[in-house]
Amino acid sequence: MQQLFFFGKHTISNTLNIYIKTSNGSTLSMNLNPQWDIKNVKEIVGPKLGLQPEELKIIFAGKELSDTVIIADCDLGQCSVLHAVKTKRPVKFDNSGVFSEELEDVGSKPLCETLKDLSNNEDLPDNNQQPKAHFYVYCATCKAMKQGKLRVRCHFCKSGAFTVHSDPQSWTDVLESKRITGQCENRPEECENILNNTEPTFADFYFKCAEHTSLGEDDEAVPLFLVRSNVRSIPCLACGDVCNPILVFPCLEGHVTCLECFNVYCSSRLRDRQFYQHAEYGYTLPCPTGCEHSYITEVHHFRLLSEPQYAQYQKFATEEYVLNAGGVLCPQPNCGMGIIPEGDCRKIACIGGCGFVFCRLCLQGYHIGPCDLPDPDNTDRKDCDYNVDPVRASQARWDEASKVTIKVSTKPCPKCKTPTERDGGCMHMVCTRSGCGFNWCWVCQTPWTRDCMGSHWFG
Numbered sequence: 001m002q003q004l005f006f007f008g009k010h011t012i013s014n015t016l017n018i019y020i021k022t023s024n025g026s027t028l029s030m031n032l033n034p035q036w037d038i039k040n041v042k043e044i045v046g047p048k049l050g051l052q053p054e055e056l057k058i059i060f061a062g063k064e065l066s067d068t069v070i071i072a073d074c075d076l077g078q079c080s081v082l083h084a085v086k087t088k089r090p091v092k093f094d095n096s097g098v099f100s101e102e103l104e105d106v107g108s109k110p111l112c113e114t115l116k117d118l119s120n121n122e123d124l125p126d127n128n129q130q131p132k133a134h135f136y137v138y139c140a141t142c143k144a145m146k147q148g149k150l151r152v153r154c155h156f157c158k159s160g161a162f163t164v165h166s167d168p169q170s171w172t173d174v175l176e177s178k179r180i181t182g183q184c185e186n187r188p189e190e191c192e193n194i195l196n197n198t199e200p201t202f203a204d205f206y207f208k209c210a211e212h213t214s215l216g217e218d219d220e221a222v223p224l225f226l227v228r229s230n231v232r233s234i235p236c237l238a239c240g241d242v243c244n245p246i247l248v249f250p251c252l253e254g255h256v257t258c259l260e261c262f263n264v265y266c267s268s269r270l271r272d273r274q275f276y277q278h279a280e281y282g283y284t285l286p287c288p289t290g291c292e293h294s295y296i297t298e299v300h301h302f303r304l305l306s307e308p309q310y311a312q313y314q315k316f317a318t319e320e321y322v323l324n325a326g327g328v329l330c331p332q333p334n335c336g337m338g339i340i341p342e343g344d345c346r347k348i349a350c351i352g353g354c355g356f357v358f359c360r361l362c363l364q365g366y367h368i369g370p371c372d373l374p375d376p377d378n379t380d381r382k383d384c385d386y387n388v389d390p391v392r393a394s395q396a397r398w399d400e401a402s403k404v405t406i407k408v409s410t411k412p413c414p415k416c417k418t419p420t421e422r423d424g425g426c427m428h429m430v431c432t433r434s435g436c437g438f439n440w441c442w443v444c445q446t447p448w449t450r451d452c453m454g455s456h457w458f459g
Contacts (some may be wrong), residue, residue: 002208013033013226016077016080017030021081022050022083022084023161023185023186028294029143033071037068038069042067042084045084049084055085057185058081058107059162059185060080061149061151062152064163066109069107069110073113075110075111075210078213080394081216083160083443088341111167112133112149115132115133115168116133117132117133117229118170132377134228134245136224137207137209137223138300140222141219142211142212143307145227145303146211147209148209149206149210150206151206151208152164154182154184154186154459155177156184156201159187160217162186165182171225175223176224177202179202180203181201225298225301226247226250226301228245228248236258237257239261249287251292253289255291262304266309270313276435277320277435280342283299283313292366319338320335322339326340328348330350332350332356337350338353345360347360348360413438415437427441428442441456443456
């Protein structure tokens with residue numbers, strides 16, 4: 001049972017509400033003055049745990065904090081979590097139980113003070129000039145890109161009472177598992193003996209949003225590791241402006257673009273359906289200069305698009321996945337359900353969607369026999385005084401306006417069945433879907449040939 005202890009002896013203003021977790025499972029809720037140091041925290045917490053202040057270690061973000069560290073310098077936010085554990089260092093007391101020997105403070109500065117910019121691989125002559133690390137994340141709570149904070153926990157037991165042996169030196173150290181070793185202060189024997197001592201205890205790095213109140217240690221955000229502070233003042237490859245922050249493409253050249261131009265790049269490719277369905281990375285884009293091996297591997301970077309654009313991105317990504325898996329999309333307007341049929345079955349039923357049953361080959365209503373377009377001149381139609389124009393009738397359907405629009409203004413690519421709109425020009429069509437690029441005739445709906453060029457190139 002989690003125990004909560006509240007402290008009311010200190011009258012302070014501009015306070016931080018902080019939770020302190022102990023090794024016995026208790027959680028202490030405290031209001032701390034940002035100008036206090038860690039020694040003040042130990043003096044309050046120690047007696048509540050039946051310990052002397054000197055017997056405590058305060059751990060935060062992979063560091064045992066020194067007694068002289070000021071709380072305001074720890075990058076704490078409201079409802080952040082500190083860990084208080086009993087130290088194993090020898091502590092001497094006199095006969096009256098009073099601490100008698102001054103021990104060396106082995107704590108350190110917080111990680112936000114010691115960690116340098118991970119994107120800067122060059123060693124500067126003066127290490128003090130190297131900029132501190134700044135992180136950007138996509139926060140699902142804020143639903144936007146925000147500044148982030150780096151946090152650390154034990155790779156095995158997931159406890160935040162963990163101290164690292166060294167700071168990460170690159171994004172690889174942070175993003176890949178089992179790169180930095182450390183000491184778990186929560187259950188050290190269990191973590192040290194895991195897997196029969198075949199490997200040391202590793203650190204697990206994760207990120208939190210810096211701009212909303214912490215929702216606990218499970219509150220995580222996705223790192224946008226291609227978005228970085230422009231510490232080198234590199235101009236954008238598109239507009240030439242020096243902006244901050246910027247996005248660095250994962251190519252060997254590390255091409256840089258400002259976030260505004262990145263948004264334009266993504267929007268234009270999305271509009272033309274020119275994203276690429278990568279087998280490993282999903283629906284993504286490469287560096288716009290055409291660099292090899294430059295695909296964006298973390299698709300949350302496309303969260304920089306607007307909400308409607310990102311919804312369209314998800315829709316296209318789902319459709320591309322279905323098509324690449326040998327599936328089809330339901331042709332009914334306002335449906336588009338992805339269906340992966342078994343074998344070579346022609347009869348497809350939109351189960352779980354609109355229920356429409358259609359032909360897999362021509363995407364029309366299911367039929368027996370070869371595929372053919374319906375004859376607009378129905379000879380079985382009875383004559384009457386009220387003459388109906390079939391073309392106008394096809395446009396005068398209250399509930400099927402979107403279906404009419406699709407049938408009148410678009411035709412499916414003969415190869416991949418992607419709806420294609422012809423907006424003027426000749427009858428030579430080139431499918432714009434990434435990975436298709438099929439050349440076909442708008443009139444014949446067959447591969448483009450010299451006969452098509454000679455007969456009806458321009459209609």
